[in-house]
Amino acid sequence: MSWNPDLYLSFSDARLRPALELLARIPLESPERIVDLGCGAGNVARHLSERWPAAVLLGIDNSPEMLERARKELPQATFAEADIADWNPDTTPDLIYSNAALHWLPDHTDLFPRLLALLPSGGVLAVQMPQTSHGAWREVLRKVAVAGPWAKSLAPLISEGNVLTPQAYHGLLSAQAAHLDIWECEYLQVLEGHNPVAEWTQGAGLRPYLAALEEPQRNEFFETYAAWISEAYPKEKDGTTLMPFRRLFLVTKKA
Secondary structure (H helix, E strand, O other): OOOOHHHHHHHHHHHHHHHHHHHHOOOOOOOOEEEEEOOOOOOOHHHHHHHOOOOEEEEEEOOHHHHHHHHHHOOOOEEEEOOOOOOOOOOOOOEEEEEOOHHHOOOHHHHHHHHHHOOOOOOEEEEEEEOOOOOHHHHHHHHHHOOOOOHHHHHHHOOOOOOOOHHHHHHHHHHHEEEEEEEEEEEEEEEOOOOHHHHHHHOOOOHHHHHOOOOOHHHHHHHHHHHHHHHHOOEOOOOOEEEEEEEEEEEEEEO
C-alpha cells in the first residue's frame, strides 16, 4: 500500500514540531554531508538545508510517492529510493538524521549501533520516533483488529512496537558515544476536524493494517476503527479533539 503524501501532510504542523525540536539539539556547526534517513515528503529536509545550506544533503526513503514530492519540495538536494533497514552510504556522512521513520524497523539492538558505526568521530546520529505502544488509539486498534472478520489477517500484526526504552538505547550506544542525550516528550495534540484521530492514524500508524486487507473489507475495518476511535477521543466543548502523543528523542555524538 503506497504512502499518501497529502494525507500524511494534512497534520504537517503537529508532525513538524518534534522534527524541529530534534534539529535544534544537534551539536554540529558545519557538517559537510547530511543524510535524512526516511525523509518522506522532504518537508523536514528543507529545514536541514536552511540550517546548513553549504552541506550536501541526501534524502533516503522507500516510497516513490514521497520521494516525488520531496524532489519538488527541495530540488537542490538529492533523494534516493532505498530500504532504510539495510542502507549504507557511498560517502561517510557527518550527520544521520531520522525523524519518525526508524520505529517502523525491527531489531533496534542491531540497527542503532550499526548506524552510529557509519559515522566518523564527532559525527552525530539524531533520531525521533513515536512511542507507538502508548496511547488510547493503539489500544483501540488492537481491539478492532481482532473483533471482526479481518481478525485472521490482522491479528499477526499486533505487537508492542519496535521502540525500546530510553535505558535500552543508552546501553546500546554509550560505549561508542562522546555525548549521548536521550529524552521523551508527550505532546498534547489539539486536532480539528470531524474525526481527526482516525485521519491522523490513517496517514501513518494504521497503514500496515489497511495494507493487509482488500476492499471492501479494508473500508469496513477502517469505518469500524473510526467509530471506536471517536468514542475514545471525544470532542471538547470548543469542538477540538485532544490526543496525547509520546515521542522518544536521541542525539548521539560519536567518540
